[in-house]
Amino acid sequence: MQIKEMAERCGWKLLCGKAGEEREAEGCYIGDLLSWVMSRAGENNVWLTVMGNINAIAVAALTEVSAIVLTESASLDEEAKNRAETQGIPVYSCEENTYDTAVKVYEMLK
């Protein structure tokens, strides 16, 4: 499933990185500790986190996750937003907590 379709069905709001919305979403990874995520998130995973800084964007680029979903309306820094836009990494926002979001992702990927 494309990340764009998943986002629409889950009701996530796109904050930036529209250019990357056609990426496939395969699997999900959850984490806020960047070193941990960097070594474990898989390519095309949907990454659920509350970490909306520029380093998170670098980690997303490095791991080639399909998108970042900032749960519980966690904020995205301005410079992070610009970097994600430039690199075409979709960043979404949602109000639900990470668990509820993960459950939705699970349903989508089932």
Added chain:
Amino acid sequence: MSMLHLTYQVPGDDFTRAGEASSDVKHKLKKLGYDPDAIRRVAIAMYEGEINMVIHAGGGEAIVDIDPDRVEIRLEDQGPGIADVEQAMQAGWSTAPDNVRTLGFGAGMGLPNMKKYTDEMTVDSQVGVGTTVFMKVFPGKKE
């Protein structure tokens, strides 16, 4: 002489620019058609190294040599040095300040990750002088 010799300045105390060197190396390796697993390992190890230099050493230099059968990465800084390298290599041991932790780093995983994802790694450090980390990644090895 390596096929491709690259040198990067890693700025100190600038988290916004940390990752530029590893990202550039990653793109170059991709263009060269390098093994994807090796690219990922190089990028992770190098990014961790860059972050370390930003957090602890006020920046430094990254020198990368790319050959078809290996990538060699040398990270040099003139920072405070590591008093006990063995201790620093233990997962979870960290001297990073709290502000770094709020950024999602400082969990004591930098050096262990670098070791984990490279095929060879040596740390040469002298307190008050600086640290040099030398890493090698061979495509097709590990994972």
